[in-house]
Amino acid sequence: MKKFKNRFLFNVYYFLLWIGYFVFARLFFVLFHFDKTKELGLLTTIKTFLYGLQLDIAFTAYLSFIPFLLMILSVFINSKKIGTIIKWYSYILLVFINLLLLIDAGLYQSWGVRLDTSLLPYLNTPELMIASVSSFQLIIGTLFWILSSFIHIKIFKKIINKKIKKTTISSWLQAPAFLLITASLIIPIRGGFQTIPVNQSNVYFSDQMFANHASVNFIWNFFNTLTHKTDGKNPYKYFDDEIAKEIINKNRNQLLTANTDSILNTTKPNVILIIWEGLTAKVVGALGGEPTVTENLNRLSEEGILFTNFYANGDRTDKGLPAILSGYYPPPVKRIMRMPNKTRSLPMLPQKMIDLGYKTSFYYGGDLNFGNMNTYLRNAGITNFIDGSEFDKADWNSKWGAHDHVLINRLTKDLEGKQETPFFKIALTLSSHEPYQFPDTYKFGENSEDNKFRSSHAYTDKTIGKFIEFAKKQSWYANTLIVIMADHGHTSPKHEGPFNSPKRFRIPMLWLGGAVHKPGLKIDNFSSQVDFPYTLLDLLKADNSDFTFSKNIFNTSYKQYVNYLFNKGFGTLTKNGVFIYDYVSDEAILEKGTETARLDSLGKAISQNSFQDFMDRK
Secondary structure, three states: HHHHHHHHHHHHHHHHHHHHHHHHHHHHHHHHHHHHHHHHHHHHHHHHHHHHHHHHHHHHHHHHHHHHHHHHOOOOOOOOHHHHHHHHHHHHHHHHHHHHHHHHHOOOOHHHHOOOHHHHHHHHOHHOOOEEEEEEEEHHHHHHHHHHHHHHHHHHHHHHHHHHHOOOOOOOOHHHHHHHHHHOOOEEEEOOOOOOOOHHHHHHOOOHHHHHHHHHHHHHHHHHHHHHOOOOOOOOOOHHHHHHHHHHHHHHHHHHOOOOOEEEEOOOOEEEEEEOOOHHHHHHHHOOOOOOOOOOHHHHOOOOOOEOOOEEOOOOOHHHHHHHHHHOEEEEOOOOOOOOHHOOOOOOHHHHHOOOOOOOEEEOOOOOHHHHHHHHHHOOOOOOEEEEEOOOOEEEEOOOOOOOOHHHHHHHHOOOOOOOOEEEEEEOOOOOOOOOOOOOOOOOOOOHHHHHHHHHHHHHHHHHHHHHHHHHHOHHHHHHEEEEEEEEOOOOOOOOOOOHHHHEEEEEEEEEOOOOOOOOOEEEOOOEHHHHHHHHHHHHOOOOOOOOOOOOOOOOOOOOOOEEEEEEEEEEOOOEEEEEEEEEOOOOEEEEEOOHHHHHHHHHHHHHHHHHHHOOOO
């Protein structure tokens, strides 16, 4: 009986070791994000540990399965050998899980979601995956990873050694009992005896989304999304397909034509599209944001057409580009730009421009292979590329590529003198991406991530201001439309309200140039990136019927809407309301205004319809 008890106690202690580790992991997470934890209060913070215990137990049961099986063998085999195997199994897991612990905490700061399969596409380019991290952060993170792994390995080693030496070879009759104990792990893995296995919804308890996210076991979440299969079914389906299309068409069809006259003074202008990395309206004074970050853009806003209610549809560059150039909503979690088999069938603004006789070019200071950008842009018909390989490594920042002033200087050089027209040139900046490295004065200092963020945008703003001054002196300027637009918004500077509120997704769009008929206009229609290709082609008197998710930005109806998507949710808004929805809790995060019922059904219909379109593309 004593031998049975010792073997049983080993299993109990091993199980509790992992529970203890996950308590530590949650403590690390709430301390790492202490600015958010402060807003929860002590009681709610404690509840994250209590509610989160269910997923902690579930994943601990997964991790305990192999050691529990090995303990059955210890009935017949020397326990010292079994202990050695269990220790090395645990050590390897600890090192791996500790690494994911750090990645999870860091990515949450930027993405607002716990670790999931969104990480996997970046593994193809690990050097760019860590490009958002400063050298100092990388060193500190690596040291913490080593130290945390070392401490936990010592703890596991001590407990395993202490308990394993008390187990000895025993009667074979113990084997069936411990086989039954091992099999019973299915109960905590499923979360009990209920029909539906445990999931994230079981640990969501608060109207404060950070508290719910803190309750989720990060490694359980990662493997759950890794192994979760949809079996070809649309996970965002709320309506019959025809009803979803009817809801969308009812809202969209009345917004397809412009009722604003004389936007451009030509139907075939040259077009320069500058896509500004991570520029949020929160730091654009012309949009009511901080007044001194983008002083050139603020000034230029008085000379062109400023769109004051313009939004990004996603939260990353590889979501923003298909929205801007293909009028395509970013699928939750998935990234269509990384799937050439799907992007080749997308409508493409550059190809439409080529069909109209435009010469197309794409300028980017970094590696075009990142995020499969190269394949996507070539599928779009672009053949003339300037990328990081064109620039001296001395002109690169240490992470992403050539500094913005170097990139824009090359664009300037290529635009000097007489040009073959019409042309369509696209430039994507990068200096305002983390870790915000550039060879100029940090206007707002470097004492915080927010101030480095502000400083980087002030640097890019100065660069773009100089380019516009150059452009005004060129002969082609009189017949040119220059569009300045962000690829996505940003979490910095911190905003009030939900993490995924419209404030995170609101971005500037400014139209400049001699082709603008009435400069100084402010367009307050609610619109987003997916509307851009449809609207531009409409102004060029070209076929835009392939852009089935888009509408016309210059339709002034109060029914104009914006829909943006984030990991596990969406936001839909109009002049009269906002509706933000979370798929995990199956609840609204924010309901505001007089149109929430309409926005609820419209947002769900768009999510369903756009994801079905994504699934159907081969």
